[in-house]
Amino acid sequence: MMKYESQGVAKLYFIAAIGLFTGQILFGVVMGLQYVMGDFLFPEIPFNVARMVHTNLLIVWLLFGFMGSAYFLVPEESERELYAPWLAKLMFWIFLVAGALTILGYLLVPYAQLADLTMNDLLPTMGREFLEQPTITKIGIVIVALAFIFNIGMTILTGRKTVINLVLLTGLVGLAVFFLFSFYNPDNIVLDKYFWWFVVHLWVEGVWELIMASLLAFVLIKVTGVDREVIEKWLYIIIAMALISGLVGTGHHFFWIGTPDYWQWLGSIFSALEPIPFFMMTLFAFNVVNKRRRDHPNKAAVLWALGTAVMAFLGAGVWGFLHTLAPVNYYTHGTQVTAAHGHMAFYGAYVMVVLTMISYSMPLMRGQKAGNQKAQVLEMWSFWLMTVSMVFITLFLTGAGILQVYLQRFSEDPLPFMVVQEKVALFYWMREVAGLVFLIGLILYIYSFFAKGDEVVFAED
Amino acid sequence: MNSDELQLKRASKAALFSLLNLTVLPVIGFIILLLIYQKSSSDSIDHYYSVIGIKTNVFAGIALLLVSGLMILLGGFDSPWTWVYVVSYFTFVHALFILFATWVLVRSWTGEKLKKNILSK
Amino acid sequence: MRETFTKGMARNIYYGGAVFFLLVLIGLTFDTVKGLPKTDNSENMTELVAAGKRVWERNDCIGCHTLLGEGAYFAPELGNVYTRFGESTEAIKGFIKGRPVDGIKGRRSMPQFNLTDEELDAVAEFLKYVDGVKTARDWPPNVQG
Amino acid sequence: MSKAHSEIEPELLPGDLAIWLFIFMELLVFGIFFIVYAIMRLKNIEMFNQYQLTLNRELGAANTLLLITSSYFVVRAVHAIRLNNVSNCIHWLYAALAGGTGFLILKSLEYYDKFSAGIRLSTNTFYMFYLSLTLFHFLHVILGMLILFAIVIKACRGAYSDQNYTGVETGASYWHMVDLVWIILFPLVYIIR
CATH class of the missing domain: 1.20.5 (Single alpha-helices involved in coiled-coils or other helix-helix interfaces)
Structure with missing residues (x-):
């Protein structure tokens, strides 16, 4: 069912992605419990280790997901086989082994010892949020990324160049380039924080949006049959808005870290525009699905695509805007409000877009046009379970955050952090329950790949 | 431009201003929506969409402003719990109204009425 | 047009x-x-502060705490901990040193990192330096962080 | 019904409205800046009045003239291409570009003066707004000139005629927007007390 044989390498990447995703959620559940039962698994797995595993697995599995998506998408768009399928396979195993060793390192030895083992002193880059990987792993990521971009780039440059694969390529190159800032770790804490955001912000609110928009556009072309011209125009406008608002929008991270006051104005104004690209993505997805020329048998993939557009708008757009203006952020910065936004934004934008790609491409790689009836029903159930529970996780964390802000920062008589944490424990319990429902949704999702049932009947087009 | 196309333009304009009233142009959007409603003849597609827009916004007004107002009134201005409910409720429900209005806008572009599920045939 | x-x-x-x-x-x-x-308090940047930042990083403190609002939200903000602890580096060192190895039953507890005296000096000095960074509107809003 | 009307949608979005949407977006950003400026000025009237006097109004006025004239040249260029007079159109566009260049030179002199006096974005609130507003506009002038220049190149290659001059009009609209922003910015920051 695949148009090109080499698209099949994506399957490896997707399987690994789902596996690591499961690990991420398991550790998320552990952390959620540690929020209310502080001594759970202590001192074997202290919270910081669980969190490191949770966030690093997220980053790594999303990278696997992006790479897999690119390997599936690029040959089809370029109308040729992958430049070097063997390289894609080799890099997969290198990345998987390096990633697994790093995670095991986090879990099996104390972090300081891991720093010594990997000779962090030669080029200290560890111990910063999301960039906890040992320097050697970081170098490994760069090598894998370069090999990957070379492979993808050569395929695109020697094949058909479409807007989708060019935008995807720009996004991936940007991803690699901005990651280089992770090697810059000055002693000056303000400088350190300033350039740390060049990785984090310019990834998730910059180049990743390019990747996301192009993946979504690809799936929408395939499942709706809407004219490529129309979709490409939308794609350009969406990513233009993403970069126009998002580049200077980095300023919303420079409010309170010792950077000049003018960032409060610039950051607020430009990040107030940041919901626009996400809103346009929703408008775009609704529009093309509404005007679809065919009803694709893979209903689950259509659901995921629409879900991505809606949830990205909610999580990244609405919940981002909620606390992005400097006067509000003065109170909410570094509270559970941030956590609420982070969860829904990552799920809605990046988790869901990868799951959309998997949902669309996995059946094709397994020789079917779409999963069987039962599999699709299960998959849609898992969609709703995961999505609704993520909405609740976000709402509970928002509640916890508002209460925290009020008691700890806003009231006349501010209470200490730990006292406030105990007062908001109810919200953490509810979040944990929602987290368990999410895990059930994920298990159902995995099970849907093995479900046997009647083939979907569809008209040839 | 024939009258069909004109109606269609007005219908999508109605849907657009219903969305704008919910987002960046509150009140102004509603006034324009009322004007479009006034100009439309019953049974036409622009009439249909301006009525939907007006209903959506009146309902949103009640659901957002009135309910939030009641929450503050009943919960007390100085209670942290009031703000927990008001802020989460307002953000979430407001977003749902925006999403609904967006879908209406997209439907209005095709000149068809709402009905039709987004996923099924 | x-x-x-x-x-x-x-x-x-x-x-x-x-x-x-x-x-x-x-x-x-x-x-x-x-x-x-x-604003960045670089006039107080010393060898000891730089060493303290390495200690901070080597023990992944950011995995639980926030520093100037960035990090994890599991444990208190440390950007103003020097002020909160009565402008005393001794108090900070005492707190870190005094963490029980097996935690506190049923509650969140900071791990015992077994830092050496030099490391303790350095990390306390680092936290003092961060407290000296002149953030806009003197963030965090109050001493509780 | 749906088939008959599916052609209508591109007119709304992303129809020709979209370039206007973009211009509207730009005006929105500048608009927010202006409103914020006005509010901050009300809060710090004395400080704003005091530092406003340090600005070079003569250069500002000259720049206003330059931009308005070059906007007029752009109008002439559009007029010329409508009459299918390509070479005339190119000449008027060059004239408009010259106006833009003049603006950039005068503005650079002004900046040179301010920067060498040690004035920076973080000097005080007034200079923050003065510099960020004018610099942001300055960059827009450069962008507008690049667009006009691209049109000149295309026009030289014979891409436009009285049948096809929408590109010229688009560039002209953008240039007018840049002009318009300056016409609001100049009195707001340099003159109103």
């Missing part, structure tokens, strides 16, 4: 907009970096 909006135009807005705002960001970055010495 009655024309259709072509794909070419959309592309130009994308490239033009991206380059334009990238240049704006780079320009602002230059200005920020040049102006930093006024």
Whole structure:
């Protein structure tokens, strides 16, 4: 069912992605419990280790997901086989082994010892949020990324160049380039924080949006049959808005870290525009699905695509805007409000877009046009379970955050952090329950790949 | 431009201003929506969409402003719990109204009425 | 101006907009970096502070705490811990040293990192230096962080 | 019904409205800046009045003239291409570009003066707004000139005629917007007390 044989390498990447995703959620559940039962698994797995595993697995599995998506998408768009399928396979195993060793390192030895083992002193880059990987792993990521971009780039440059694969390529190159800032770790804490955001912000609110928009556009072309011209125009406008608002929008991270006051104005104004690209993505997805020329048998993939557009708008757009203006952020910065936004934004934008790609491409790689009836029903159930529970996780964390802000920062008589944490424990319990429902949704999702049932009947087009 | 196309333009304009009233142009959007409603003849597609827009916004007004107002009134201005409910409720429900209005806008572009599920045939 | 909006135009807005705002960001970055010495407390930057930052990083403190609002939200903000602990590095060191190895039953507890005296000095000095960074509106809002 | 009307949608979005949407977006950003400026000025009237006097109004006025004239040249260029007079159109566009260049030179002199006096974005709130507003506009002038220049190149290659001059009009609209922003910015920051 695949148009090109080499698209099949994506399957490896997707399987690994789902596996690591499961690990991420398991550790998320552990952390959620540690929020209310502080001594759970202590001192074997202290919270910081669980969190490191949770966030690093997220980053790594999303990278696997992006790479897999690119390997599936690029040959089809370029109308040729992958430049070097063997390289894609080799890099997969290198990345998987390096990633697994790093995670095991986090879990099996104390972090300081891991720093010594990997000779962090030669080029200290560890111990910063999301960039906890040992320097050697970081170098490994760069090598894998370069090999990957070379492979993808050569395929695109020697094949058909479409807007989708060019935008995807720009996004991936940007991803690699901005990651280089992770090697810059000055002693000056303000400088350190300033350039740390060049990785984090310019990834998730910059180049990743390019990747996301192009993946979504690809799936929408395939499942709706809407004219490529129309979709490409939308794609350009969406990513233009993403970069126009998002580049200077980095300023919303420079409010309170010792950077000049003018960032409060610039950051607020430009990040107030940041919901626009996400809103346009929703408008775009609704529009093309509404005007679809065919009803694709893979209903689950259509659901995921629409879900991505809606949830990205909610999580990244609405919940981002909620606390992005400097006067509000003065109170909410570094509270559970941030956590609420982070969860829904990552799920809605990046988790869901990868799951959309998997949902669309996995059946094709397994020789079917779409999963069987039962599999699709299960998959849609898992969609709703995961999505609704993520909405609740976000709402509970928002509640916890508002209460925290009020008691700890806003009231006349501010209470200490730990006292406030105990007062908001109810919200953490509810979040944990929602987290368990999410895990059930994920298990159902995995099970849907093995479900046997009647083939979907569809008209040839 | 024939009258069909004109109606269609007005219908999508109605849907657009219903969305704008919910987002960046509150009140102004509603006034324009009322004007479009006034100009439309019953049974036409622009009439249909301006009525939907007006209903959506009146309902949103009640659901957002009135309910939030009641929450503050009943919960007390100085209670942290009031703000927990008001802020989460307002953000979430407001977003749902925006999403609904967006879908209406997209439907209005095709000149068809709402009905039709987004996923099924 | 009655024309259709072509794909070419959309592309130009994308490239033009991206380059334009990238240049704006780079320009602002230059200005920020040049102006930093006024606020970043670099006059108190010593060898010890730099060593303290390494201790901070080696033990992944950011995995539980926030520092100037960034990090994890599991444990208190440390950007102003020096003020909160009565401007005493001794109090900070005492707290870190005194963490029980097996935690506190049923409650969150900081791990016992077994830091050496030099490491303790350094990390306390680092936290004091961070407290000296002049953040806008003197963030965090109050001593509780 | 749906088939008959599916052609209508591109007119709304992303129809020709979209380039206007973009211009509207730009005006929105400048608009927010202006409103914020006005509010901050009300809060710090004395400080704003005091530092406003340090600005060079003569250069500002000259720049206003330059931009308005070059906007007029652009109008002439559009007029010329409508009459299918390509070479005339190119000449008027060059004239408009010259106006833009003049603006950039005068503005650079002004900046040179301010920067060498040690004035920076973080000097005080007034200079923050003065510099960020004018610099942001300055970059827009450069962008507008690049667009006009691209049109000149295309016009030289014979891409435009009285049948096809929408590109010229688009560039002209953008240039007018840049002009318009300056016409609001100049009195707001340099003159109103």
